[in-house]
Amino acid sequence: MKEEIVFTEAPGDEKTLWEKILILLLGLFLLFLLLGYFLFPLDTFASLIDSETIHDGLVEQDVTVRFENGSYEALLERYNEYLREEFKVCLLGNYDGVYHVTSIYDVAMYEQAFDHVVSEPCPDETLIALHSHPYRQCLASAQDLKSLEKMQEVNPNGLIGIMCEAERFSFYA
DSSP: OOOOOOOOOOTTOSOOHHHHHHHHHHHHHHHHHHHHHHHSOHHHHHHHHHOEEOBTTEEESSSEEEEOTTHHHHHHHHHHHTTTSOOEEEEEEEESSSEEEEEEEEOOEEEEETTEEEEOOOOTTOSEEEEEOSTTOOOOOHHHHHHHHHHHHHOTTOEEEEEEETTEEEEEO
């Protein structure tokens, strides 16, 4: 004779409606965090908030940068030339409360990769030392901020610029 095992719920094991809703919401929240991490990383989200796009040669962020004399078009050529690796250029011009970029100076680049560039420093009269970052990664690194400090010892109005899309920039003063 075979014994049959029957499982029954003990009294009080049944979840209340509020407990079921709480478990469902917690599960959805965890799923959202997991998908957000892989599909839309937080640093990309922060980068998009912290950067601005160019409109009619003008980038307005914490500072205002106006590209003049075809300087944006020349910069865009460099950007498109180095899509697979970072590049660096020095933006020259004048500052009168607005950064007027009138020309681009190419520096010697010694090492380039998709996530860094090693180059000679910009000349002292540089308005903005600009380099590229990977797509939609416009946040300054610790090294970028150290470079800004060094630059501002010589030129207090100097900026560091980061280009992370053809039309997206971050500028740090």
